[in-house]
Amino acid sequence: MASVCFYFQVHQPYRLRRYTIFDSNAEYFDEARNAEICHKVAQKCYLPANRLLLRLIEEHGGRFRVAFSITGVVLEQFRNYAPDVLATFQDLAETGCVEFLAETYYHSLSFLFARDEFVEQVRMHQQLMQELFGQTPCVFRNTELIYNNDLAQEIERIGGFKAILTEGADHILGYRSPNYVYRPLNTQGLKLLLKNFRLSDDIAFRFSNQHWSEWPLRPGKFGQWINAINGNGYVANLFIDYETFGEHQWEDTGIFEFLRELPGEILRNPDNDFKTPSEVVNSYEAVGSIDVPELISWADTERDLSAWLGNAMQHNAITQLYKLGDIVRRANDPALLQAWRRLQTSDHFYYMCTKYFADGDVHKYFNPYASPYDSYINFMSVLDNLRSRCGRSGPASTPSQKIATVPEERTQGGRSETPAK
């Protein structure tokens, strides 16, 4: 038996607007630009891909099944800027063939910096899934598939989860295959599903690469690679960004035709099927436990955290951000809390990455800033303002920070933004 387990990641950050030390209003996010990108990606990817999946599920009588992890911040944006996208996701939920996974609402790195905040964001996201899709997720994936032993234990402590997804990095697997189900080290009831990064990246990254020896990739060929798993594993975990369809791989590469024909091709072999992550967990026993003492992720060639925490600017920005946690909460202002949380989205730190030369192409493609330095300066200016607002509106005024040589803003900065829900 070879099961294909598709999980698609759906995410868009709240990009910051251009903000300098001389700015003093509370509008941190570039509403116009975020709306524009949301519309663009909706037209190129989310809407056509969702409609295609709906058709495929119908055509195959429920034998085609997929999973999504959709961040809270992108769902907020769908609600505000592209309600038709949200509606098609809800249609997908109603088919009964789509599973929604849990993650941090803000697509944050809070697991690394603020455990309470992390737990809260996971709960917020679960509630949102229940509210929008009528499901309470029982499989967890952390931001960018960041994972270590500690994360598994934390997830087990939170409770209600059957499994975690992460990267099937060579250095954690050794000779073992990602096509089996494993157990995280020192946990009782959790299972671990590992991304088959070769097959996943064949679709996500190499699909349109004409220098790739397997180009052009047709469903028939991919189906043979899946068939080859029979006897050597249970499952091919294909974990990819949903934006692969139509946004990273443009429509004219044939990516939609590939997706349209793939389920039929896979299901032609009676030994194959499609399963969602929780179905995989229910069907297969763990074959062993995996020890991951160091943090891993699905990013870049290193599969580590260097895309977000690889240089001193990134460390500085993120530690300064989380240091504000206490005064933000004490300020007891929903607008401040929301702004602070939106700043936690990992993309903000990804933009500050200075690893240009090997992985740089991907980074530049997704970066709204001309340079990582510009993105850091912008972020720190916003953070300054947020800090000054906390000082003002908080019940117990905090002592002025050493760094805050900035004089009091002239305009009132406490205007509240529209709350998330």
Add this chain to the structure above:
Amino acid sequence: MKIRTLMLGWEFPPFISGGLGTACFGLTRAMDRLGMPVTFVLPRARPFRLSAGVPVAAGSSENLAPPSLFQHIRIRPVAAEMRPYVDPSVSSPAGAATLSPDTSTPERRDESDELSGRDNYGSNIYQEVERFAEKVIAVAESEEFELIHAHDWMTFPAGVALAAHSGKPLVIQVHSTEFDRSGEHVNQYVYDIERHAMHAAAKIIAVSNYTRNIILGRYGVAPEKVEVVYNGVEPSQPHETFVRHTWPMQTDKIVLFLGRITMQKGPEYFLQAARKVLDKMENVKFVMAGDGDMLYRMIELAAELDIGHQVLFTRFLRGDDVDKAYQMADLYVMPSVSEPFGIAPLEALRNNVPVLISKQSGIAETFRNALKVDFWDINEMANKMIAVLRHPPLQELLRAEGHKEAFKFRWEDSAACMNEIYHKTLGLA
């Protein structure tokens, strides 16, 4: 085959007042290392000595290059009084060809002169340019060469005349155009010289795409004729010996402007940004190192902005003082209105100083680990200055990554490109 080049320049160490001399020296030294034979014809007003200590009379035609310095380069001085840049304090610049700090009493230039003529060149410079051309032809009689290479407009007439006289192809290298130096108020005489030479030359070398675009757009030159060769930076690490003494205070942050204080370099934007920085931060000092025709106006502007006590004018610096100025700085700013290349930021980075450069520069089009800003956007300039001064991780990363990147600009690479272009020009490629 080795192509023998007759090179026409106007600045060479130790006589340096700006980037042109640095560039000519760096380039020829690298050409020497690559074994490219060059005879460098240099206008000189009075006797001078090269580093090996051989005194040389102006106008002497003997081979000047001491063996220790150059293997394949010969320098031939020609008596002439051309200077690329004008000192603010000298009213008759062409009369004093020395490039050392002037001992004459500083003297305001006539206001009407500044407004009307914008004449950066001094009264009899045109005559000197013509005379140099005649002398070059005479000197060339005793030289054997396949190709002529002329640097910037003052040597262009000589290059064009010599090309016509000798039948050898002319390559001109444009380190700056009249539009960089004078904005829209171009000196028609200089523009005509540049244009004529660009059309007469077999090849044009621009120091950046930024300059190439000006050559194509403003001088009507065919694109295939213009190649880009970037400048380099000297590989040696400067000595870090400097200890900051009394003023500015050890606790002060220092932002440095180092360059000629002229319209082209954007000094007023630097001061206006400084004003904005000081609105937000104390303990910052702004150092303006350099001379130029806007010096006194800038001293006045600093006073008008009420930041006179926070701005230090050092006048023209040379030698070790330049490295010292860099080494005391927390940030180097190049706010140029129009900068064909911009070697100074690379030198700052060699001295481990992070840099903020204007987007209106050649270096900005190719250098990554620098902060960049439109020269007119003083708000953003101040914003970025503050960010560097306030956030050590930013300063540190710009310093470390920029330092590494600066050394990728190698004069050997420039010289190798030059060699290729020479071969192409002679149809040998």
